[in-house]
Amino acid sequence: xxxxxxxxxxxxxxxxxxxxxxxxxxxxxxxxxxxxxxxxxxxxxxxxxxxxxxxxxxxxxxxxxxxxxxxxxxxxxxxxxxxxxxxxxxxxxxxxxxxxxxxxxxxxxxxxxxxxxxxxxxxxxxxxxxxxxxxxxxxxxxxxxxxxxxxxxxxxxxxxxxxxxxxxxxxxxxxxxxxxxxxxxxxxxxxxxxxxxxxxxxxxxxxxxxxxxxxxxxxxxxxxxxxxxxxxxxxxxxxxxxxxxxxxxxxxxxxxxxxxxxxxxxxxxxxxxxxxxxxxxxxxxxxxxxxxxxxxxxxxxxxxxxxxxxxxxxxxxxxxxxxxxxxxxxxxxxxxxxxxxxxxxxxxxxxxxxxxxxxxxxxxxxxxxxxxxxxxxxxxxxxxxxxxxxxxxxxxxxxxxxxxxxxxxxxxxxxxxxxxxxxxxxxxxxxxxxxxxxxxxxxxxxxxxxxxxxxxxxxxxxxxxxxxxxxxxxxxxxxxxxxxxxxxxxxxxxxxxxxxxxxxxxxxxxxxxxxxxxxxxxxxxxxxxxxxxxxxxxxxxxxxxxxxxxxxxxxxxxxxxxxxxxxxxxxxxxxxxxxxxxxxxxxxxxxxxxxxxxxxxxxxxxxxxxxxxxxxxxxxxxxxxxxxxxxxxxxxxxxxxxxxxxxxxxxxxxxxxxxxxxxxxxxxxxxxxxxxxxxxxxxxxxxxxxxxxxxxxxxxxxxxxxxxxxxxxxxxxxxxxxxxxxxxxxxxxxxxxxxxxxxxxxxxxxxxxxxxxxxxxxxxxxxxxxxxxxxxxxxxxxxxxxxxxxxxxxxxxxxxxxxxxxxxxxxxxxxxxxxxxxxxxxxxxxxxxxxxxxxxxxxxxxxxxxxxxxxxxxxxxxxxxxxxxx
Amino acid sequence: xxxxxxxxxxxxxxxxxxxxxxxxxxxxxxxxxxxxxxxxxxxxxxxxxxxxxxxxxxxxxxxxxxxxxxxxxxxxxxxxxxxxxxxxxxxxxxxxxxxxxxxxxxxxxxxxxxxxxxxxxxxx
Numbered sequence: 001x002x003x004x005x006x007x008x009x010x011x012x013x014x015x016x017x018x019x020x021x022x023x024x025x026x027x028x029x030x031x032x033x034x035x036x037x038x039x040x041x042x043x044x045x046x047x048x049x050x051x052x053x054x055x056x057x058x059x060x061x062x063x064x065x066x067x068x069x070x071x072x073x074x075x076x077x078x079x080x081x082x083x084x085x086x087x088x089x090x091x092x093x094x095x096x097x098x099x100x101x102x103x104x105x106x107x108x109x110x111x112x113x114x115x116x117x118x119x120x121x122x123x124x125x126x127x128x129x130x131x132x133x134x135x136x137x138x139x140x141x142x143x144x145x146x147x148x149x150x151x152x153x154x155x156x157x158x159x160x161x162x163x164x165x166x167x168x169x170x171x172x173x174x175x176x177x178x179x180x181x182x183x184x185x186x187x188x189x190x191x192x193x194x195x196x197x198x199x200x201x202x203x204x205x206x207x208x209x210x211x212x213x214x215x216x217x218x219x220x221x222x223x224x225x226x227x228x229x230x231x232x233x234x235x236x237x238x239x240x241x242x243x244x245x246x247x248x249x250x251x252x253x254x255x256x257x258x259x260x261x262x263x264x265x266x267x268x269x270x271x272x273x274x275x276x277x278x279x280x281x282x283x284x285x286x287x288x289x290x291x292x293x294x295x296x297x298x299x300x301x302x303x304x305x306x307x308x309x310x311x312x313x314x315x316x317x318x319x320x321x322x323x324x325x326x327x328x329x330x331x332x333x334x335x336x337x338x339x340x341x342x343x344x345x346x347x348x349x350x351x352x353x354x355x356x357x358x359x360x361x362x363x364x365x366x367x368x369x370x371x372x373x374x375x376x377x378x379x380x381x382x383x384x385x386x387x388x389x390x391x392x393x394x395x396x397x398x399x400x401x402x403x404x405x406x407x408x409x410x411x412x413x414x415x416x417x418x419x420x421x422x423x424x425x426x427x428x429x430x431x432x433x434x435x436x437x438x439x440x441x442x443x444x445x446x447x448x449x450x451x452x453x454x455x456x457x458x459x460x461x462x463x464x465x466x467x468x469x470x471x472x473x474x475x476x477x478x479x480x481x482x483x484x485x486x487x488x489x490x491x492x493x494x495x496x497x498x499x500x501x502x503x504x505x506x507x508x509x510x511x512x513x514x515x516x517x518x519x520x521x522x523x524x525x526x527x528x529x530x531x532x533x534x535x536x537x538x539x540x541x542x543x544x545x546x547x548x549x550x551x552x553x554x555x556x557x558x559x560x561x562x563x564x565x566x567x568x569x570x571x572x573x574x575x576x577x578x579x580x581x582x583x584x585x586x587x588x589x590x591x592x593x594x595x596x597x598x599x600x601x602x603x604x605x606x607x608x609x610x611x612x613x614x615x616x617x618x619x620x621x622x623x624x625x626x627x628x629x630x631x632x633x634x635x636x637x638x639x640x641x642x643x644x645x646x647x648x649x650x651x652x653x654x655x656x657x658x659x660x661x662x663x664x665x666x667x668x669x670x671x672x673x674x675x676x677x678x679x680x681x682x683x684x685x686x687x688x689x690x691x692x693x694x695x696x697x698x699x700x701x702x703x704x705x706x707x708x709x710x711x712x713x714x715x716x717x718x719x720x721x722x723x724x725x726x727x728x729x730x731x732x733x734x735x736x737x738x739x740x741x742x743x744x745x746x747x748x749x750x751x752x753x754x755x756x757x758x759x760x761x762x763x764x765x766x767x768x769x770x771x772x773x774x775x776x777x778x779x780x781x782x783x784x785x786x787x788x789x790x791x792x793x794x795x796x797x798x799x800x801x802x803x804x805x806x807x808x809x810x811x812x813x814x815x816x817x818x819x820x821x822x823x824x825x826x827x828x829x830x831x832x833x834x835x836x837x838x839x840x841x842x843x844x845x846x847x848x849x850x851x852x853x854x855x856x857x858x859x860x861x862x863x864x865x866x867x868x869x870x
Numbered sequence: 871x872x873x874x875x876x877x878x879x880x881x882x883x884x885x886x887x888x889x890x891x892x893x894x895x896x897x898x899x900x901x902x903x904x905x906x907x908x909x910x911x912x913x914x915x916x917x918x919x920x921x922x923x924x925x926x927x928x929x930x931x932x933x934x935x936x937x938x939x940x941x942x943x944x945x946x947x948x949x950x951x952x953x954x955x956x957x958x959x960x961x962x963x964x965x966x967x968x969x970x971x972x973x974x975x976x977x978x979x980x981x982x983x984x985x986x987x988x989x990x991x992x993x994x
Contacts, residue, residue, distance in 0.1 A: 009953070029929055031948075031955025032908035036925065038951050039909075059926035064933055 009037060010050050013057040020066045029060065080406075081413060088414035095386070099418070101765045102382050105758050106422035109375020110465065111429040112754050115437055116368030117457075118430075118445050123361050126266045126343035131208035132301055135172070137308060137336035139163075139298040141319060142351040144331045145597040149351035154294035157282055159334075160200070162318055163300070170311045173202035173301040178281050180272055184546065184723045186247040187235045193724050194231050194273035198281035199299075204260070206301045207269065214242045214258025222279035225254040231273040232259045250547065250722045252280060265444045268342055291323045300336065312336045360744065367751050370510045374755055376469040377503040378762035379418070383411075383473035384500065385769040390477055395485035407478035415470030419462055440746050442739075472499075501802055504766065507759040508806030508843060509813070514752035516814035516839045520831065521745040524822065525738050527829040533734070534637075534671035534680075535577065536614040539568075539699040540730035541709070542576045543716070546723040550716075551693060557719045561697070566711040568700055571612040572692040574604035578733040580673040580683070588655040589644060600640060601673075601681050604688025610635070610668070612698050620650040620666030623687055631687050633665040640682035641667055662686065676737050677825040696730070705729075756843070760850045763799060767851045771795055771858035779863035791859035796851045803847040807840035886972040888940070894919065895931050896940060896970050899960050907946060907957040908932070932960060940966030 017033070018026055033056060040049035092099040127133055139159065141152050160176035168174075178198040185194045204216040204226060218226050225246065232241050241256045248254050254276065263270045289295065302311050312335040319332040337346075347356035397407060431447060438445055448454040545551050558570045575582060584602045592598065607630070609615075610622040618638065623630045634654060641649050652664045670680040699708045713725045771778070778791055786794075815831060822828040888896070898914040899906040911932070912923050935941045946957035962970075 025929070025933065027955050028908065028945075028958035029925070031952035031957060032912075032925060032929075034953040034955060035909045035949075035951050036912075056925045059924040060929065062926055062930045064930045065926070 008041065008046055008050075009034065010053065013054045017057045017060060020061060022065060022067055025065060029065075033057070084410045084413040085417060087410070088417045091414065092417070097768070098382060098386065098765065101761050102379055102418055103422045103425065105375045105378040105761045106419060106465070106469065107425035107429065108754050108758050108761075109372045109378075109426075110423055110461070111426040111433070112371040112751055113368045113461070114426055114430045115433065116364050116751075117461075118447070119437075119441060119443070120361055120365055122266055122443055122445050123344065123357065127268055127339050129264050129267050130206075130339065132172075132206065133339055135302050135304070136206060136339040137300055137302065137311075138339075138342070139300060139315070140335055140337045140348075141294065142331075142333045142335065142348075145599065146595070151348035151351055152294055153297060153337075155296055155298045156291045156294050156319070157285070157289060157296055158291055158322065159298050159318065160278075162322060163298070163315065167311075167315055167318070170302055170306055170314060171300050172303055173206040173299075175200035175203040175206065175299050176278050176282075177203065177297045177299055178278070179297065180269070182726070183274075183276075184249050185231070185235070185274065186250065186722070187244075190235060191722065191724050192231075192234060193726060195271050196274045196276055197269070197272050198276040198278050200278045202301075203299065204258075204275065206299065209260035209263075212259045212261055213240050214256070216258070218257025219275065219277050221255070221257075222277045222283070223252060223254050224257040224277060226258045226260055226275045227256055228262050228273050229259055230262050232256075248276065248280075254280075268339075291319060292327050302336075308336050308338050363744070364747065364751075367514065367748065370514075371751055371755050371758065372465075373468070374507050374510060374758045374762075376465070377507055378758060378765070379415070379469040380472045381500050381503050381762055382765045382769075383415075384476050385766060387473075387477055387480075391480050391485040394477060394480045395482045398480075398482040399486065404478050408474045411474035411477055412466060412470050415466050415473070416462070419465045419469065423458070423462060423465070440743060440750075442743070500766070504759075504763070504799070504802045505806045505809070507762060508803045508847075509810045511752065511755040511759045512807055512810035512839060512843050513814045513817075514748060514755050515843070516810065516836060517818060518745060518749040518752045519835050519839060520814075520818045520829070521741065521748065521821075523835065524825065524829045525741050525745060528676045528825070528827060529735075529738060531672060531676060531827060532669075534616060534669045537577075537731040537734055539701050540577070540613065541697040541699055541712070542578075542728045542730055542733065543695040543697060543712070544726055545572070545693045545695050545720075546726075547720045550720040553719060554695070557715065560715045560718075561712060564711060564715070565700055566703065566708050566715070567697045569608060569612040569698040571608040571696050572606040573609055573694050573696055574602075574688060574692050576694055576728070576730070576733065577613055577671070577673055577696065578730055578737070584656075584684075586656060589652065591645060600643075601683040603673075603683065603685050604692050605685055606689075606692060607687060609685070609696070612696055613671075615671060616669040618667045618669055620664070622666055623685075627665075629663070630665065631689075632660065632662050633687070634662045635666040635668055635685040636664055637668055637670050637680065637683045639670055639680050640684060643682040676734070677827055679826045756846065760846060763847060763850045764854070767795065767799065767854035770798075771854045775858060775861075775866045778858050779861070779866040782859070782863050783867075788856065788859045792852060792855045795855035795858065796848060799847055799851045800844065803844055807843055811836045811840065886969040888935075888938075888969050888973060891927070892931055892935055892940075893970065893973055895928065895935060896962065896966055899941060899966075900962050900970070903961075904959075906960045911960070935966070936960070938965075939963060940969050 014030060014033075017030060021029060033053060036056070037049050037053050040052055044052075130136060138153065139155055141155065142149050143152065144150075155176075157176060160174055163171070163174050177200070178196075180195050180197045182193045183196045184191055185196075186192075199219070201217065201219045204211075204219065209216060209226070212229055212232075214226070218224055225248070227235075227241060227246075235241065235246065236244065240259075242258060243256065245253050245255050260275075263272060285295070302308060315334050315336075318334055320328060323332065333351075341353065343356075344358040344361060345353050345356050347354050394407060397410075427447070434445060434447065437443075545554070550557060554572060558567075561567045561570060574580075580601055580603050582602055583599050585597060585599045587598045587600065605623075607623045607625050610617070615622075620635075623633060623635065627633075636644070636649065644652075644654075646652050646664075649664045649667055654662050654664065656662055668685075671683070672680060673683070674681065697712065699705065703711075709727065712727075716725045774795070778794070781791060781794070814836070819831060822831070894915055895911065898911045898918075902910055902914055908925070908928065912925065912928050915921070915923050915928075932941065936943055940963055941960045942963050943958050943960050946959045948954050948956045
């Protein structure tokens with residue numbers, strides 16, 4: 001009989017009808033409704049029929065047709081849940097200290113979990129601001145040097161046109177790009193240093209910039225520029241800058257073609273203040289640069305329905321096809337690095353992606369899960385420890401006809417109440433902690449109160465917590481047998497003693513591991529900070545030289561500063577001493593192995609460099625104005641001596657460039673100018689008179705830094721009135737290299753402290769419980785002559801042993817993971833035994849302190865108080 | 871004959887009190903005879919009286935009349951149009967017939983009691 005009738009019928013009205021209608025009437029009324037529905041559908045259409053059906057059902061809600069009210073059984077459940085919560089609430093109030101421990105522990109645990117959750121969310125949503133996020137990529141290259149594959153982010157300027165010519169079908173956009181760097185923008189008297197990037201026409205469209213005024217296609221003319229909203233405001237206030245002009249680096253007049261909304265902090269381009277044109281930028285580079293000069297970046301957006309790997313494979317040999325034999329021997333291979341991996345998976349080893357920040361995400365994710373787990377363990381321990389108090393209640397409930405499922409439900413609702421309070425507290429904690437958390441993590445995280453997903457996630461989190469923390473107590477407490485508990489046999493607490501001990505061991509294992517980890521990370525940082533620098537970073541100031549006038553009159557500027565006593569010395573160099581990333585190859589010397597890549601870090605300097613930075617000459621001598629031939633002299637570091645393979649380096653000749661021969665005049669101790677964790681690379685210093693646009697000043701230590709800087713700024717303005725004065729302290733720049741590791745140390749330290757705090761809260765609760773249970777025993781022992789020390793030992797020794805076991809487990813675990821972690825540093829601290837011993841001793845001490853408070857309180861109590869009750 | 875009838879009516883005054891809508895429903899059930907079930911009754915009333923009848927109003931009236939004993943019901947066939955639900959057919963009972971007759975009688979008597987002059991009105 002049944003056919004397709006009813007398939008258009010909305011389910012809800014019929015369900016509603018079934019719910020309220022008297023069962024005896026239900027079927028034929030529903031039949032009538034369906035028949036009328038069909039007629040209406042044919043006559044008026046489906047939509048009207050549906051609407052009228054709902055109306056009909058609502059009008060059927062009449063006293064004569066609805067079910068008698070007592071049959072509506074949801075009201076019963078409501079009463080039951082209300083009852084559950086009432087009983088739970090009374091228990092909370094009855095054991096205030098215990099509830100506080102429970103809620104506090106869970107609140108701390110979920111604070112950590114929420115903070116880490118927000119942080120992970122921020123990390124994983126990096127760059128998602130860009131609409132075509134999934135299809136944007138950077139073109140990278142792998143090259144083989146001495147059997148090892150290096151991965152570069154940089155490309156030659158010729159790559160863009162080459163891709164455009166032969167592989168256009170794969171891409172929506174191809175844009176060559178500069179790096180992001182500071183430029184002077186000027187409007188009248190108002191000159192500011194702004195971070196800019198120079199890209200091709202399609203880039204704003206590719207990055208889906210949100211234009212506040214003007215258009216995304218504004219980069220057509222070479223002399224145009226797009227401003228970020230904040231830099232537009234810095235120059236123009238509230239007026240619309242489109243059509244106005246700014247001067248770039250005191251050279252070019254640029255027309256503003258648009259203003260884009262500031263990019264959010266969790267994007268790669270977040271610090272871009274303006275976007276200039278690639279054409280303008282490349283005009284200013286030397287015209288001779290070729291495929292060998294990978295000085296730039298290339299970004300692409302692949303076409304829809306194409307695969308990144310497929311495009312990578314297609315463009316693999318683009319560079320190889322264009323270079324000569326000399327470069328082909330490095331086997332350049334291009335590939336695409338998708339935007340979704342830029343932030344978290346940007347580390348390459350031997351040509352393969354080996355993670356990057358994602359390791360931190362995992363690390364903190366695991367720490368968060370563990371800390372949350374510790375808090376749940378506390379809850380389980382305290383709940384089961386209190387089981388004796390609940391045993392009678394369970395017995396009575398069972399005797400009155402409650403089945404186990406109901407009891408489980410009751411204990412879960414009790415957990416839900418506590419978790420609810422804990423979560424509320426932790427939301428307050430998170431809100432209070434976020435500013436300092438953001439400071440440490442260098443982020444701008446806010447609690448996304450308005451996001452539906454946040455609330456959904458929070459609801460899920462509550463369910464998870466209730467399940468994690470509540471399952472074991474609910475199953476355990478509901479398993480009591482009526483007859484036994486009502487007779488007064490206390491089986492419960494003995495049966496739960498073993499799991500409780502195991503839980504305490506787990507808690508302290510995790511806490512001790514975390515603390516050892518933190519201490520060792522901090523040790524590694526301290527060790528690397530104390531690594532010999534090979535120069536004196538104190539009172540060194542690094543000032544970029546921005547105008548040709550100042551570069552030409554640098555000696556006058558220096559004399560000015562010397563005469564006014566602001567500095568002790570000054571020099572110039574090609575790059576700052578803390579980041580010497582210029583490398584060169586093409587060197588030749590006697591006895592060179594032809595297979596060598598001969599790549600050296602090179603630094604062009606002025607004669608007075610060594611004196612200013614106070615490098616340490618090991619052999620030979622420093623550059624000197626008195627030896628005119630020093631312009632073809634090299635000073636090399638110890639690493640270079642080893643690499644060159646000279647027994648006696650002084651006086652040796654090296655050929656470089658256009659058949660020029662240089663003589664090694666001196667050897668300096670290794671200078672730490674790159675990563676403080678890596679080996680120092682072979683380095684060559686040579687005297688350069690042209691390309692050295694970084695000044696390094698040695699401040700007069702007698703003056704305060706502020707005095708010196710304001711004096712220098714005044715002198716700088718005299719020689720270069722157009723550009724803003726910029727400076728960096730070398731020691732600060734050096735310290736910044738430890739930021740990443742310091743962040744890890746600070747965060748894991750914070751989490752480790754919370755972990756140990758949570759564990760101690762649990763311990764405190766357990767100690768209180770044990771002393772309460774054994775109060776009579778303790779009193780009798782005391783009456784029989786036990787000393788306070790005996791009694792203290794009686795209670796404490798068990799916990800002491802448990803934590804000792806935990807330490808014994810934690811030490812090898814920590815050793816294993818930290819020696820793995822240290823592998824990535826060439827220059828690594830020793831994993832000395834005292835760290836492990838000290839941390840373990842510390843944990844034991846904290847245990848004793850926590851437990852002793854309760855133990856001594858019990859031992860000192862008056863036996864007559866405890867014993868008089870019987 | 872008439873006297874007896876009037877006597878009877880007088881005696882059953884309390885028993886046969888039905889509302890206007892109930893009367894219409896009873897009449898419709900009578901008209902449809904063998905084919906009186908929810909949808910057809912509703913349709914009949916809507917067609918003849920040109921007024922809207924909600925399923926709810928009709929159903930509660932039908933159940934009320936059944937409870938009072940003026941209507942009886944029996945399960946009918948299932949049709950696919952009704953999603954496999956059976957029709958519930960209603961038919962008049964003797965009491966129902968009496969109730970209708972009573973109400974008609976009362977009206978007639980009242981009609982007759984109107985003086986001729988009271989009805990001499992200008993047509994609308």
